[in-house]
Amino acid sequence: MIHITRRERFNAAHRLFSDELTDEQNMEVFGKCSNPNWHGHNYELFVTVKGEIDSETGFLVNLKTLGNIIKSKVIVKLDHRNINLEVDFMDGKFASTENLAVGIWNELEKSVIEIGAELHCVKVVESENNYVEYYGS
Amino acid sequence: MIHITRRERFNAAHRLFSDELTDEQNMEVFGKCSNPNWHGHNYELFVTVKGEIDSETGFLVNLKTLGNIIKSKVIVKLDHRNINLEVDFMDGKFASTENLAVGIWNELEKSVIEIGAELHCVKVVESENNYVEYYGS
Amino acid sequence: MIHITRRERFNAAHRLFSDELTDEQNMEVFGKCSNPNWHGHNYELFVTVKGEIDSETGFLVNLKTLGNIIKSKVIVKLDHRNINLEVDFMDGKFASTENLAVGIWNELEKSVIEIGAELHCVKVVESENNYVEYYGS
Amino acid sequence: MIHITRRERFNAAHRLFSDELTDEQNMEVFGKCSNPNWHGHNYELFVTVKGEIDSETGFLVNLKTLGNIIKSKVIVKLDHRNINLEVDFMDGKFASTENLAVGIWNELEKSVIEIGAELHCVKVVESENNYVEYYGS
Amino acid sequence: MIHITRRERFNAAHRLFSDELTDEQNMEVFGKCSNPNWHGHNYELFVTVKGEIDSETGFLVNLKTLGNIIKSKVIVKLDHRNINLEVDFMDGKFASTENLAVGIWNELEKSVIEIGAELHCVKVVESENNYVEYYGS
Amino acid sequence: MIHITRRERFNAAHRLFSDELTDEQNMEVFGKCSNPNWHGHNYELFVTVKGEIDSETGFLVNLKTLGNIIKSKVIVKLDHRNINLEVDFMDGKFASTENLAVGIWNELEKSVIEIGAELHCVKVVESENNYVEYYGS
Numbered sequence: 127m128i129h130i131t132r133r134e135r136f137n138a139a140h141r142l143f144s145d146e147l148t149d150e151q152n153m154e155v156f157g158k159c160s161n162p163n164w165h166g167h168n169y170e171l172f173v174t175v176k177g178e179i180d181s182e183t184g185f186l187v188n189l190k191t192l193g194n195i196i197k198s199k200v201i202v203k204l205d206h207r208n209i210n211l212e213v214d215f216m217d218g219k220f221a222s223t224e225n226l227a228v229g230i231w232n233e234l235e236k237s238v239i240e241i242g243a244e245l246h247c248v249k250v251v252e253s254e255n256n257y258v259e260y261y262g263s
Numbered sequence: 264m265i266h267i268t269r270r271e272r273f274n275a276a277h278r279l280f281s282d283e284l285t286d287e288q289n290m291e292v293f294g295k296c297s298n299p300n301w302h303g304h305n306y307e308l309f310v311t312v313k314g315e316i317d318s319e320t321g322f323l324v325n326l327k328t329l330g331n332i333i334k335s336k337v338i339v340k341l342d343h344r345n346i347n348l349e350v351d352f353m354d355g356k357f358a359s360t361e362n363l364a365v366g367i368w369n370e371l372e373k374s375v376i377e378i379g380a381e382l383h384c385v386k387v388v389e390s391e392n393n394y395v396e397y398y399g400s
Numbered sequence: 401m402i403h404i405t406r407r408e409r410f411n412a413a414h415r416l417f418s419d420e421l422t423d424e425q426n427m428e429v430f431g432k433c434s435n436p437n438w439h440g441h442n443y444e445l446f447v448t449v450k451g452e453i454d455s456e457t458g459f460l461v462n463l464k465t466l467g468n469i470i471k472s473k474v475i476v477k478l479d480h481r482n483i484n485l486e487v488d489f490m491d492g493k494f495a496s497t498e499n500l501a502v503g504i505w506n507e508l509e510k511s512v513i514e515i516g517a518e519l520h521c522v523k524v525v526e527s528e529n530n531y532v533e534y535y536g537s
Numbered sequence: 538m539i540h541i542t543r544r545e546r547f548n549a550a551h552r553l554f555s556d557e558l559t560d561e562q563n564m565e566v567f568g569k570c571s572n573p574n575w576h577g578h579n580y581e582l583f584v585t586v587k588g589e590i591d592s593e594t595g596f597l598v599n600l601k602t603l604g605n606i607i608k609s610k611v612i613v614k615l616d617h618r619n620i621n622l623e624v625d626f627m628d629g630k631f632a633s634t635e636n637l638a639v640g641i642w643n644e645l646e647k648s649v650i651e652i653g654a655e656l657h658c659v660k661v662v663e664s665e666n667n668y669v670e671y672y673g674s
Numbered sequence: 675m676i677h678i679t680r681r682e683r684f685n686a687a688h689r690l691f692s693d694e695l696t697d698e699q700n701m702e703v704f705g706k707c708s709n710p711n712w713h714g715h716n717y718e719l720f721v722t723v724k725g726e727i728d729s730e731t732g733f734l735v736n737l738k739t740l741g742n743i744i745k746s747k748v749i750v751k752l753d754h755r756n757i758n759l760e761v762d763f764m765d766g767k768f769a770s771t772e773n774l775a776v777g778i779w780n781e782l783e784k785s786v787i788e789i790g791a792e793l794h795c796v797k798v799v800e801s802e803n804n805y806v807e808y809y810g811s
Numbered sequence: 812m813i814h815i816t817r818r819e820r821f822n823a824a825h826r827l828f829s830d831e832l833t834d835e836q837n838m839e840v841f842g843k844c845s846n847p848n849w850h851g852h853n854y855e856l857f858v859t860v861k862g863e864i865d866s867e868t869g870f871l872v873n874l875k876t877l878g879n880i881i882k883s884k885v886i887v888k889l890d891h892r893n894i895n896l897e898v899d900f901m902d903g904k905f906a907s908t909e910n911l912a913v914g915i916w917n918e919l920e921k922s923v924i925e926i927g928a929e930l931h932c933v934k935v936v937e938s939e940n941n942y943v944e945y946y947g948s
Contacts, residue, residue, distance in 0.1 A: 138302055437824070535538070
């Protein structure tokens with residue numbers, strides 16, 4: 127069993143708020159992250175998959191294939207996008223890094239199985255001081 | 264003559280576009296950076312000042328003082344803000360990293376002189392692959 | 401179950417030595433790290449907590465709250481301090497990174513529970529080449 | 538139980554290919570990584586060991602000792618070398634990062650036990666976008 | 675006048691040696707960098723251009739255009755290549771980082787002028803401890 | 812003319828204070844950096860030298876030689892040391908990063924000339940947020 131990790135990046139806008147709260151209440155709960163005019167981040171995404179080394183290639187998976195899956199299933203939907211308004215798998219959810227990690231996991235899980243590996247961890251780095259990891263349950 | 268640099272950070276949303284162009288034309292010139300729903304970045308700001316070492320402190324300037332100037336003049340206006348909509352010194356300008364560097368220079372220049380140094384360089388890092396430097400002219 | 405990590409930093413002085421050893425013996429065991437005049441580091445502290453996402457905020461915990469706990473319980477005691485002489489929770493212990501990680505865990509464990517999460521890992525990075533992780537047992 | 542990690546680095550050349558495939562087939566499977574004239578990387582190696590803190594030193598292991606083991610058992614064989622042609626423990630294997638991590642594990646496992654710890658993880662970082670972790674089974 | 679920098683990366687193999695020296699003499703002058711079986715690096719390339727901000731776009735140059743020039747003129751020739759054997763603009767030169775920086779400058783200079791800017795600096799980072807900068811004369 | 816930079820690192824303790832001030836006054840001027848029990852940093856030192864490329868080696872200078880000069884003239888005096896108490900070239904000076912950069916310049920200037928180059932810049936990074944550059948006058 128080996129673990130292999132691929133990093134991809136995306137830049138996006140978001141806002142943390144609840145539409146059941148007033149602007150003042152949102153400011154109290156979410157602080158400046160609730161700014162109605164949005165703010166944004168350079169997100170880093172680390173996707174870790176696990177499985178056995180293929181004796182015919184020396185690979186767990188072809189990293190180019192894995193990178194293409196992450197790009198087509200996730201990055202294309204998130205990069206230079208507004209997470210609250212434009213990302214189908216975040217529809218109706220708070221645009222928190224926690225929910226983003228879970229959402230990305232769900233987008234990737236099946237495709238990783240199809241290339242003969244198992245999704246192990248989705249790590250979303252929001253800033254040099256904050257990151258979230260999701261292991262699937 | 265010594266140079267000293269202070270890093271501060273801010274997260275902001277922006278959009279690159281010209282209101283004299285259609286959405287299609289903006290997409291052609293600015294690509295996905297023109298997304299009308301915004302995107303954003305973790306910006307890093309490096310402010311370099313220069314001058315003589317003060318023989319009574321061993322400092323060029325007190326870095327805490329310099330940090331406070333950068334925070335009060337620039338970061339408070341940019342952090343968790345929309346650069347196109349909410350930043351007074353960017354009013355009427357394209358929200359490009361180039362203009363941001365020039366705008367930040369203008370906000371800081373006088374205050375740096377008041378603490379006995381000279382502004383040397385404003386460097387704005389938009390992503391790990393792109394940064395802009397402005398030396399004042 | 402989600403994991404979220406907050407980074408905080410502190411600069412401190414320390415010395416590795418045993419008062420049951422002579423200076424020569426200390427030099428033999430601990431090398432230049434035993435210098436009686438101290439040396440120091442820019443430490444990075446990564447605190448990982450785990451738990452369920454709160455459906456009313458999209459958060460596991462409010463990262464600002466977590467940051468404040470780390471600052472008030474740990475950073476204020478360590479930053480710009482001498483780990484051997486001034487840090488109550490290191491009293492009577494070797495000022496090793498290992499003991500520091502365990503000591504920080506003990507300072508934080510209860511407060512993390514009080515905000516509805518569970519402490520998962522304390523990671524202390526002493527230099528770009530060395531770090532310690534403690535998982536609580 | 539504590540985990541401690543030591544980073545070492547090496548620069549090496551390698552090539553991904555199968556001698557049962559033609560150059561064209563190799564290009565199809567391995568892409569530009571199969572270039573017969575080689576390419577190379579600045580590899581980062583993170584070795585994590587675990588065990589109990591020694592009450593007489595405050596250490597799990599002496600990091601200098603651990604560093605010396607990694608250097609003598611692994612780095613000296615890999616640094617400024619051709620992984621396909623010159624590294625005994627990679628003989629007859631694909632020069633993939635996966636196989637490299639497993640090979641390094643096997644070189645280190647016994648020596649780590651001899652200094653009173655247990656090998657926990659070998660992490661090989663091939664580029665800022667790719668890394669492999671091996672936990673020994 | 676503004677400066678803007680674009681980072682691109684390439685992985686390559688090389689060897690430092692003089693064919694007027696014996697292997698032993700090469701080892702004496704160039705050390706392990708002269709290994710006849712090659713070694714390699716993850717090179718980082720920072721290209722800085724300068725000029726005036728275009729008032730119709732807020733840009734000095736379109737960074738995507740600049741990135742494409744660097745990729746087509748330089749990266750495609752260097753990435754996953756052997757610098758000694760396969761790179762036309764390094765033909766007959768020592769594969770040192772110094773010569774690489776000068777060679778890259780010569781490849782880029784004219785194309786940068788064609789997009790309305792001036793080449794200011796080519797910086798080649800060979801490892802976290804070494805880099806070279808060339809300013810064109 | 813080419814510029815080449817070598818990074819070396821050292822860990823040291825220091826304290827910012829004036830012995831003409833009381834502890835309270837020192838605290839007012841230098842803040843927590845004046846702690847009488849010291850604090851410390853992982854310093855990064857970037858030494859940039861300039862000159863012509865040697866046509867017989869492709870080098871400006873042999874980086875190993877440059878590294879050895881930096882280690883023997885500077886690092887050995889600073890690493891795991893107390894900058895206020897133990898570093899001859901800082902004797903009688905404030906242990907500020909500014910003075911450290913100037914002091915290191917003076918230690919290195921002559922030796923760099925002896926290997927056929929010219930010292931261009933000494934950069935001392937005290938933390939991820941602060942650094943000082945000295946160009947020799």
